[in-house]
Ligand code: SF4
């Protein structure tokens with residue numbers, strides 16, 4: 146029969162001993178984060194919300210290849226590619242991503258999609274406040290994911306820098322939009338060319354933006 150362990154301290158101290166742990170913790174550095182009142186910056190390579198990047202002249206880097214969607218283990222990405230034309234160009238190459246959606250109700254922020262992207266069109270930001278009360282709001286569209294315009298950029302659609310080809314864009318030879326670059330009319334999205342709109346009602350008016358899905 147096993148021998149009973151010997152008592153090292155008087156029995157009446159046992160209920161008090163537990164408070165020793167509490168007492169010691171009172172003087173330790175607090176680990177509780179006061180979120181959302183105080184927001185701590187993330188690590189630089191933190192996997193947050195995605196971003197669809199642009200070339201320095203504003204054209205989109207996404208070529209609508211769907212490799213990101215195939216790489217995604219959570220089936221969270223939906224892409225529909227379409228052909229560029231000289232009259233309506235979104236990216237330097239043949240194709241562009243016409244529809245691009247990421248469902249953040251599914252995404253696990255693993256980053257496999259950005260590894261699969263051949264053009265570095267898709268990267269991840271440090272933004273982590275993605276919670277929402279509606280599932281529909283968690284499906285981010287291309288318009289939400291597309292990077293904003295920086296200095297020297299013109300919004301798509303617009304023509305490529307004159308005298309360059311697709312390869313020049315990927316070699317980094319295009320550093321800004323050519324002087325005089327203007328945004329084209331997005332007929333595929335329901336925009337009416339200004340001359341047709343003014344002929345229809347007898348007035349000149351700005352292009353109307355209607356996004357069709
Ligand atoms: S981060 Fe992972 S789960 Fe989220 S869209 Fe990319 S591949 Fe899919």
Ligand code: SF4
Pocket residue numbers: 206207208209210211212213214224242261262263264265266267
């Ligand atoms: S984000 Fe990259 S991988 Fe995904 S469709 Fe666009 S170019 Fe292809």
